[in-house]
Amino acid sequence: MEKYLYIALFAPLVSSLFAALFATKPKKLFVGIVASILLFISFVSSAILLSYLAGTEEIVKVTLFDWITTGKLNIPFGFVVDEVSVIMMVTVTLVSTLVHIYSIGYMEHDKGFNRFFSYLSAFVFSMLILVMSDNFAGLFIGWEGVGLCSWLLIGFWYYKKDEPREVNPSISPAWAANEAFIMNRIADLGMLLGLFLIYWHIGSLQYDVVFAHVDMFSISVITLMGIFLFIGAMGKSAQFPLHTWLADAMEGPTPVSALIHAATMVTAGVYLVIRSFPIYSQIPDIGFYIACLGAFVAVFAASMALVNTDLKRIIAYSTLSQLGYMFVAAGLEAYWIALFHLMTHAFFKALLFLGAGNVMHAMNDELNIFKMGGLYKVMKWTAIMMIIASLALSGIYPFAGFFSKDKILEVAFDSGHYLLWFTLWVGAGMTAFYSFRLIMLVFFGEERYKKYGFHPHEAPWYMLAAMAPLAVLAIIAGFFEEPFEEFVTRLLPEYHFHIHGILTVALVGLTTLIALSGIALAVYKYSHGGFSEKWKETFIYKLLYNQYYIPILYDKLFVEPYKELSKIAWKELDLRIVDATVDFIAGVIYSTGFKGRVIQSGNLSKMLRWMVIGLLILLILVVVYSMAR
């Protein structure tokens, strides 16, 4: 089985290196095809591992080589395939394979075609390291690796010019990439502190060692560990207040948004919390805080999605909101439910993004949904698949989201935090509304695109074919709930519901009700011309539309003062002290050389004189040295 582990892990690396060979060359179709095939091989190996693990209950562990060995610190490059990581592997490799195939079509006319595949495969490799590592150090390497690839891919069109915030809320791809990178660095600092704390107290970073010893420490130490690790998770999963980068990250190509910023990388934070469940189950208070933050983000992000006009940003806020749901489940110790929602979400959110990519292609990269409408006639298949994804997202039976999201709501109710449940319940209504607002504005109603002179067309068959498996999974994934629970609870703790029978049914009914009414409201409103213009003048609309003014606040609060500080450091510190010192040294050397130049006069008798002076100095040294001795 180790063979399959290595194949699954290294096939994306091979793909990345292969594509990198052609990075500066013009588009080569076979690069995309080879990359997709290698990714598919990786997926097949992951699937084989999954079936092996399901059949034999044997965890596959390998150690590639000793990586860091100094003193007491011993970190091997070890990988583990257990119930959690194999689920992540299958999800990641499946979505990435489909995104790779889809990208062949999507990036067709891009001059960075080969480079794109190199980055994308490198991302998959890093993500696999993240989920497969058997220690926190390896996880951190993968963590940073996906961060780097995310930076590369958000800034893929780095040559686009900066624009003012009013024109483009994310300014430019390069700006958005840097924002994402810096935000993640802030969070990673917290995560590093967490790792140091763990090593400091336990003396190892291996999962099994750490988790076996974690209950030996006082609750305050474990609390600190939990907080620091969660800060890391907050950055990667874009939780408030480090959430602004995710919406701006939509500047990247759409397949990137589908793979990285919806399905895989942003869920790494959830994965971390799930993976560290022995730590978090010791500290239910922190878990409750995580759940509260998750619920807050779920509603907070959904509210921003309600009014946004940017196709991809709406979906990005939706991702943010769904991540909040996952954290609620993880925080309330329903780890397997969080993982389940992570998986189903990966399928339907990637599908939604790929559909959005098709729409963008059809509309020449236009993103304003108010310039679209009536696209159902020309893009029937895309529309159907996006409706499936939206239904799944809204949590309508029998789609995947119904099973996972309702479970989270049940957990919230069951744990006795009714306010939490109510928040999520409202969030579910908002989710349904904004999803179908999007569908209505893009695919139905008046054909506004004709005004703007667009000529939309359906995407090529292989792009649709790449989306089809995701659509199927978005429909059926929910029915695997029971085998999934049985499988992952071998490792993760089970969650025991206290509520039964009629109450459960009532909860499901309530949730479905609000989701359906959200859908109904959206369908009704936008098939009758939408909201009035007056609504746009209200304070709430403006607040939501400007993302609660948080990016501007960050600008004023952090960016501007930092700029000022940098200017002071530049003018006062750098120019006056650092540069002056360097210039002084250079000046001394220069003037010494200028004055010493006369020694090299080319006149032999002068040279002889210098030689004798040198001899004299040597003799003096001999005398001084022998006397000193």
Next chain:
Amino acid sequence: MITLNHYLVLAAILFSIALVGILRRKNLLLLFFATEIALNAINIALAAFSKYLGDLTGQLFAFFIIAIAASEVAVGLGLLIIWYKRTGNIDLDSLQSMKW
């Protein structure tokens, strides 16, 4: 009684005389003479070591130094003559054609 130090001091004095010559002479031929003096001073020191340490190596070194001095004279004088034929003087300060 004459000791090793006597000879060494004599050699040092002769060497310094040679240094005076090297420093003040501008005439290349006389500069050669000064270097011969320096070599001879060293030869005295080597012969003295040889005697007072009871070892023949010093004397053999002196032989090789004489051989080197002889070849130096042959080549050096040849070059000197050519230089004189080209420029008409053998002043050290005129040897500056390599100067930038």
Next chain:
Amino acid sequence: MYEVVAFYLFAALTITMFTITVMTKNALYAMTSLAAGMIFISAFFFLLDADFLGVVQIIVYSGAVMAVYAFGMMFLDTLKDVKEKNPSKKIVFFLSGMIALLLVIILLTPMISDKVQALYPVSDELGNAEAVGIVLFTKYLVPFEVAAIMLLVAMIAGIILASKRMDESITLKVDEEIEKEVKGSQ
């Protein structure tokens, strides 16, 4: 006693001769006093029981080397007073004086120690020339041969260098002619 007298006598003579060599303005005097100084130095070698070295000193230095210098001087116009344009005599004498002082200070410290082991001890049974010969042709055979080759090379080099335009005399020419030639050749 006899040795002490000889040492001081020859020391005084050598120093005088070499001082004349360095200080005189006349090249001919310089050469003559140098030759004399060389011969006086061989006296030290005899005093130091290095008979063979003394003989070589007289033959090679005073004979061959000085003869070469004498012939060399015939090529050059050396009868003129040598003009020395020296910026400052103080520097010259200060430097040399200091070096002499330091060397004397260094050399006055006791040199001989018991730790020194003679590699090729002087034996009483053999004469100096014999002993030197034995060491030279056993231990130092290769350096000896290399030195011989070096001398051969130097001889060839000397002949070739000096024999260019041998048919012209430079000393008999008037200064203007030489200058003209120099300009012509440049």
